[in-house]
Amino acid sequence: MARTPTSRSSSGKAGGVTLAMVARRAGVSPQTVSNAINAPELLRPETLERVRAAIDAMGYRPHRAAQTLRTRSSRLIGYGVQSVDVDRTTPVMDRFLHALTHTAEEAGHRILLFAVPAGSRLLAPYQELVDDYSVDGFVLSDTDRGDRRQAWLAKHHIPFTAFGRMWSDKQIGDWVDVDGAAGIGRAVDHLAERGHRKVAFLGWPRGSGAGDDRAEGWKAALRRHGLPVRGLRAESVDDVDAARTVALRLLDTGADAIVCASDTLAMGAYRALRERGLTPGDDVAVTGFDDSPAAALVSPGLTTLAQPMDVIGAECVRLLLARIAEPDREPEHILLEPRLAVRESSAPPRPLM
Amino acid sequence: MARTPTSRSSSGKAGGVTLAMVARRAGVSPQTVSNAINAPELLRPETLERVRAAIDAMGYRPHRAAQTLRTRSSRLIGYGVQSVDVDRTTPVMDRFLHALTHTAEEAGHRILLFAVPAGSRLLAPYQELVDDYSVDGFVLSDTDRGDRRQAWLAKHHIPFTAFGRMWSDKQIGDWVDVDGAAGIGRAVDHLAERGHRKVAFLGWPRGSGAGDDRAEGWKAALRRHGLPVRGLRAESVDDVDAARTVALRLLDTGADAIVCASDTLAMGAYRALRERGLTPGDDVAVTGFDDSPAAALVSPGLTTLAQPMDVIGAECVRLLLARIAEPDREPEHILLEPRLAVRESSAPPRPLM
DNA sequence: TACATTTCTTGGAACGCTCCAATGACTGAG
DNA sequence: CTCAGTCATTGGAGCGTTCCAAGAAATGTA
Numbered sequence: 001m002a003r004t005p006t007s008r009s010s011s012g013k014a015g016g017v018t019l020a021m022v023a024r025r026a027g028v029s030p031q032t033v034s035n036a037i038n039a040p041e042l043l044r045p046e047t048l049e050r051v052r053a054a055i056d057a058m059g060y061r062p063h064r065a066a067q068t069l070r071t072r073s074s075r076l077i078g079y080g081v082q083s084v085d086v087d088r089t090t091p092v093m094d095r096f097l098h099a100l101t102h103t104a105e106e107a108g109h110r111i112l113l114f115a116v117p118a119g120s121r122l123l124a125p126y127q128e129l130v131d132d133y134s135v136d137g138f139v140l141s142d143t144d145r146g147d148r149r150q151a152w153l154a155k156h157h158i159p160f161t162a163f164g165r166m167w168s169d170k171q172i173g174d175w176v177d178v179d180g181a182a183g184i185g186r187a188v189d190h191l192a193e194r195g196h197r198k199v200a201f202l203g204w205p206r207g208s209g210a211g212d213d214r215a216e217g218w219k220a221a222l223r224r225h226g227l228p229v230r231g232l233r234a235e236s237v238d239d240v241d242a243a244r245t246v247a248l249r250l251l252d253t254g255a256d257a258i259v260c261a262s263d264t265l266a267m268g269a270y271r272a273l274r275e276r277g278l279t280p281g282d283d284v285a286v287t288g289f290d291d292s293p294a295a296a297l298v299s300p301g302l303t304t305l306a307q308p309m310d311v312i313g314a315e316c317v318r319l320l321l322a323r324i325a326e327p328d329r330e331p332e333h334i335l336l337e338p339r340l341a342v343r344e345s346s347a348p349p350r351p352l353m
Numbered sequence: 354m355a356r357t358p359t360s361r362s363s364s365g366k367a368g369g370v371t372l373a374m375v376a377r378r379a380g381v382s383p384q385t386v387s388n389a390i391n392a393p394e395l396l397r398p399e400t401l402e403r404v405r406a407a408i409d410a411m412g413y414r415p416h417r418a419a420q421t422l423r424t425r426s427s428r429l430i431g432y433g434v435q436s437v438d439v440d441r442t443t444p445v446m447d448r449f450l451h452a453l454t455h456t457a458e459e460a461g462h463r464i465l466l467f468a469v470p471a472g473s474r475l476l477a478p479y480q481e482l483v484d485d486y487s488v489d490g491f492v493l494s495d496t497d498r499g500d501r502r503q504a505w506l507a508k509h510h511i512p513f514t515a516f517g518r519m520w521s522d523k524q525i526g527d528w529v530d531v532d533g534a535a536g537i538g539r540a541v542d543h544l545a546e547r548g549h550r551k552v553a554f555l556g557w558p559r560g561s562g563a564g565d566d567r568a569e570g571w572k573a574a575l576r577r578h579g580l581p582v583r584g585l586r587a588e589s590v591d592d593v594d595a596a597r598t599v600a601l602r603l604l605d606t607g608a609d610a611i612v613c614a615s616d617t618l619a620m621g622a623y624r625a626l627r628e629r630g631l632t633p634g635d636d637v638a639v640t641g642f643d644d645s646p647a648a649a650l651v652s653p654g655l656t657t658l659a660q661p662m663d664v665i666g667a668e669c670v671r672l673l674l675a676r677i678a679e680p681d682r683e684p685e686h687i688l689l690e691p692r693l694a695v696r697e698s699s700a701p702p703r704p705l706m
Numbered sequence: 707t708a709c710a711t712t713t714c715t716t717g718g719a720a721c722g723c724t725c726c727a728a729t730g731a732c733t734g735a736g
Numbered sequence: 737c738t739c740a741g742t743c744a745t746t747g748g749a750g751c752g753t754t755c756c757a758a759g760a761a762a763t764g765t766a
Contacts, residue, residue: 016484016486016752018751018752018753019752019753019754020752020753028715028716029715029716029717030716030717030752030753030754031715031716031717031754031755032714032715032716034753034754035714035715035754038754042713042714042715043714043715044713044714044715047714047715059484061481061484061485062485062752062753063422063485063486063751063752063753064421064427064485064486064487065418065419065421065422065427065486065751065752065753066418066422066721066751066752066753066754067752067753067754068417068418068421068721068753069416069418069419069422069720069721069722069723069751069752069753069754070720070721070752070753070754070755071721071753071754071755072721074417074418076465081450081451081454081455082451083451083455093447094446094447094450097434097447097450097466098434098435098436100466101434101466101467101468102434102436102468105467105468110465110466110467110487111465111466111467112429112463112464112465112466113450113453113454113463113464113465113466114454114458114463115454115455115458128414131369131412131414132414132415132416132417133369133416133417133418134417134463240649240650264650267650267651270652271652274652292646292647293645293646293647294645294646294647294650294651296593297593297616297617297620297647297651298620298647298650298651298652299623299624299627299651371721371722371723372722372723372724373722373723381745381746382745382746382747383722383723383724383746383747384724384725384745384746384747385744385745385746387723387724388724388744388745391724395743395744395745396744396745397743397744397745400744400745415722415723416721416722416723418721418722418723419721419722419723419724419751420722420723420724421723421751422721422722422723422724422750422751422752422753423722423723423724423725423750423751424723424724424725424751425751
């Protein structure tokens with residue numbers, strides 16, 4: 001009843017509304033206000049209502065730092081941002097961050113970005129955030145063979161979820177990943193269906209988990225379709241010009257389709273084709289991986305495998321929060337299928353009229 | 354001397370090292386340890402060394418929440434992530450985030466991501482973060498006419514820096530922006546130098562600050578070069594297909610170059626050219642804006658204006674921290690010149706042999 | 707009406723740090 | 737040798753919250 005601010009909040013005072021102030025106004029103890037927020041079932045309905053009214057009227061919001069200090073939980077999720085290789089690593093990183101941010105928010109958490117030096121897999125930055133209680137856990141990405149982070153985090157009982165499975169023999173912790181082999185297989189199916197016979201693969205140098213997996217998917221699919229494999233596999237680092245060179249060699253073998261391990265490699269294939277006066281799709285089919293923005297922009301549009309970044313991000317957050325809530329639960333692994341985004345670059349081969 | 358952990362840190366105990374524990378070990382009061390960290394000049398050199406040794410030996414790191422609670426500064430910078438329009442709004446957003454993260458880190462701050470609904474300019478999410486003392490200030494982006502955030506933040510004395518100037522008459526707060534008009538002017542210079550005479554402009558619908566600015570830059574440059582303006586300006590929403598349609602009309606006017614307000618629009622122009630059997634660069638020059646990854650990938654490469662995202666991010670953080678340190682300082686505005694990344698799409702016009 | 711039981715509410719302490727004011731040690735001047 | 741004036745260090749309180757254990761009120765039972 002008294003004259004109060006318009007039920008909005010901290011506009012007026014410099015200070016800020018505290019639990020104690022709300023308590024005084026509602027005529028209860030601070031603890032009761034705390035309970036009204038964190039364990040409302042403990043309050044008598046009529047008390048609860050009175051306290052809630054006071055909270056609303058005063059626009060009270062708990063001080064995060066005070067809560068963190070007391071509960072030892074920051075409700076923050078750490079995500080390390082690499083220094084360089086901005087374009088290289090993940091052309092679709094922002095989609096991932098969006099998904100992380102939104103899913104986390106729905107669960108009352110937020111994302112804390114921190115810098116990790118260059119391509120290093122340094123543990124120090126993670127260590128720091130844990131030591132000063134800045135975060136409750138981590139989401140990792142760009143994991144690869146020889147990544148020491150999972151083992152280190154597990155050893156220190158720090159919750160984490162990785163976007164990217166463990167490629168080493170021993171599985172550590174929770175992860176979400178995309179089934180690259182299955183995706184590439186789907187691309188091969190698609191090409192075979194449209195009549196392509198010599199389906200080449202342009203991948204990364206052997207040794208990377210995801211790269212080898214995609215290559216396997218290609219080989220398995222060819223076998224399934226009874227198509228030839230020999231001499232149709234080539235390798236290049238993830239760079240357009242390097243890929244172009246290698247793609248030229250594949251064209252020399254008479255390939256009528258080139259399945260690539262990434263959109264960048266596919267763009268290299270595009271260049272090789274152009275150089276030979278050929279058109280992607282019409283003359284030789286090309287497929288990529290990632291569905292980066294460029295895939296839809298180029299002409300002809302690039303058929304490529306789209307990773308469900310929104311689902312990936314959401315699942316990463318879900319698994320992480322589950323582990324924070326229950327540190328000893330069984331590790332959970334989620335393997336998602338990429339979606340084949342069909343565009344003009346995978347048209348049927350030109351009929352040999 | 355005593356047996357101590359390997360000068361590394363929190364590996365062992367579940368708890369964690371506190372100021373008091375360090376103090377006991379160093380034989381000083383907690384306050385002195387605090388001073389050793391925050392005001393080392395107050396200590397006698399020999400004491401300082403002793404305390405530092407203890408800190409190192411025990412791997413002590415101050416508890417962030419406790420510091421935040423006491424000092425009322427979280428050392429966190431808020432950045433709102435839009436729900437949708439992921440690809441649309443800023444194709445280069447991840448570079449910006451990288452820059453923010455790294456500059457912030459160097460200054461002892463970190464970036465806190467939070468979700469803001471759809472395209473809305475809602476203030477509620479900002480309000481919340483301020484009310485619960487989660488952040489010390491904000492970096493804004495995707496500002497535009499009618500954006501209420503700056504005025505609201507200023508009114509509430511909340512520090513912020515915007516990537517994007519104020520387009521309304523009254524200037525509020527600090528901002529960093531890219532001089533779109535100058536950039537487009539540079540593109541026109543470049544084309545004129547190479548002999549293009551009918552330089553068209555493909556921009557966004559009137560009303561957006563950045564869009565109108567770029568259009569003005571085009572017009573001014575044409576005047577400067579004594580080139581014709583009439584009938585050479587067209588508008589389209591930022592979508593490849595929509596741009597394609599509009600670009601076709603520009604080609605009908607006999608334009609020999611199309612300067613675009615974005616890379617997306619430029620890709621539309623590419624399609625229009627192809628449809629007419631023309632080649633970008635060889636037949637009609639095309640330039641874009643943003644230097645999105647796609648610009649380097651397409652063939653021919655797209656000449657475009659690169660925004661120095663690393664500098665922009667760094668300056669945003671710098672201005673923000675300066676304002677946090679000194680709330681009443683004069684607002685500072687930084688206008689950066691984009692760099693013209695010349696590729697094949699702006700080759701000289703084919704000689705009329 | 708008295709007592710045991712359940713339900714609701716509260717006081718006090720603590721999380722780990724830094725603020726503030728005060729104490730002690732140390733200099734140099736009178 | 738005393739005293740004012742620095743310099744270095746310390747004690748105590750408090751930031752705003754939640755934990756814990758204990759108190760008060762309401763309910764049920766004999």
